[in-house]
Amino acid sequence: MNKINVIPLPYAYEALEPVISKQIMELHHDKHYVAYVNGANAALERPEKNRESIRDFSFNYNGAKMHEVFFANMRPARENNRPEGKVLEAINKNFSSFENFQKEFSQAAVTVEGSGWAVLWQNEEGELFVGQLEKHNLLALNGAKPILVLDVWEHAYYLDYLNDRKKYVEEWWQIVNWDDVGKRLN
Numbered sequence: 001m002n003k004i005n006v007i008p009l010p011y012a013y014e015a016l017e018p019v020i021s022k023q024i025m026e027l028h029h030d031k032h033y034v035a036y037v038n039g040a041n042a043a044l045e046r047p048e049k050n051r052e053s054i055r056d057f058s059f060n061y062n063g064a065k066m067h068e069v070f071f072a073n074m075r076p077a078r079e080n081n082r083p084e085g086k087v088l089e090a091i092n093k094n095f096s097s098f099e100n101f102q103k104e105f106s107q108a109a110v111t112v113e114g115s116g117w118a119v120l121w122q123n124e125e126g127e128l129f130v131g132q133l134e135k136h137n138l139l140a141l142n143g144a145k146p147i148l149v150l151d152v153w154e155h156a157y158y159l160d161y162l163n164d165r166k167k168y169v170e171e172w173w174q175i176v177n178w179d180d181v182g183k184r185l186n
Contacts, residue, residue, distance in 0.1 A: 003041045004061065006034055007068055015076045019171045021160050029071065032155050036063035062136045066117060069184075070151050075177040083178040090185060094128040102173065104130045109150045109169045118169075120148035126186050147184035148176070 009029050014022035039060030046053045082098060083091060095101035101120075108130050109118035117133040121144035129144075150172060157168035 001044060003044060004037055004064060006037050007071075009071055011075065016074055016175050019077055019175045020074075020157075024156070024159050027159075028067075028151075028155060032153075033064060033067040033071075036060045036067060040064055059135065066133075066136045066146070066149055067151070069146055070117075070149050072180045073148055073150075073177050074172075074175045075180075077174040079174075081174050081176060081178070083181065085182065086185060087178050087182045090126075090128055101130070105148075105150070106169050106173075108132050109152050110166050112152050115153040118150040118152060119146045120181075121145065122147050122184070122186060145184070148181050 009025065013025040013029070016025060037060075040057055040063075043053050043057035043060060082088070088098060091098055091101045095104065105118055105120060112118065112132050112134065114134065116135060119131050119133050121129050121131055123129070123144040128147075150169065152165060152169070157165065161168040161171075
């Protein structure tokens with residue numbers, strides 16, 4: 001496997017304000033995400049391939065990849081930010097309505113124990129389902145791929161929201177990049 005590279009944010013650090021501050025985006029991208037990329041690359045360079053180095057690679061590589069989806073899944077805030085077209089059709093087919101989906105996804109995000117992610121997965125049959133991912137060692141789940149992810153590790157929100165994860169999740173819906181989600185659908 002080849003080394004992975006740091007991917008720049010697709011927007012300016014301050015583009016997601018007031019939902020996510022410039023300070024959080026700088027720390028999140030330039031420190032946390034870069035550390036995952038560097039950790040994955042360091043694990044690849046180790047000559048020994050033991051359980052610890054494989055686990056270290058998995059944690060860091062999948063951390064980098066989840067962050068890449070997370071950063072691309074966001075854009076500057078929009079009022080009444082809702083999906084349209086094929087994304088809305090897929091959500092309605094799998095969750096009956098956008099409101100049902102939003103409630104289920106938000107609940108998954110708020111209730112992640114400790115550090116982790118809320119994820120909208122799409123399986124090989126094209127079906128969508130919501131889940132939680134503790135940490136991020138498992139990027140794929142039984143052939144499913146993440147198409148919308150919300151980072152609920154404290155580094156993603158604590159400077160702006162303190163311990164109010166629920167408020168962070170509520171505000172985050174304003175910045176979901178539904179165009180990116182649509183590109184990830186089969």
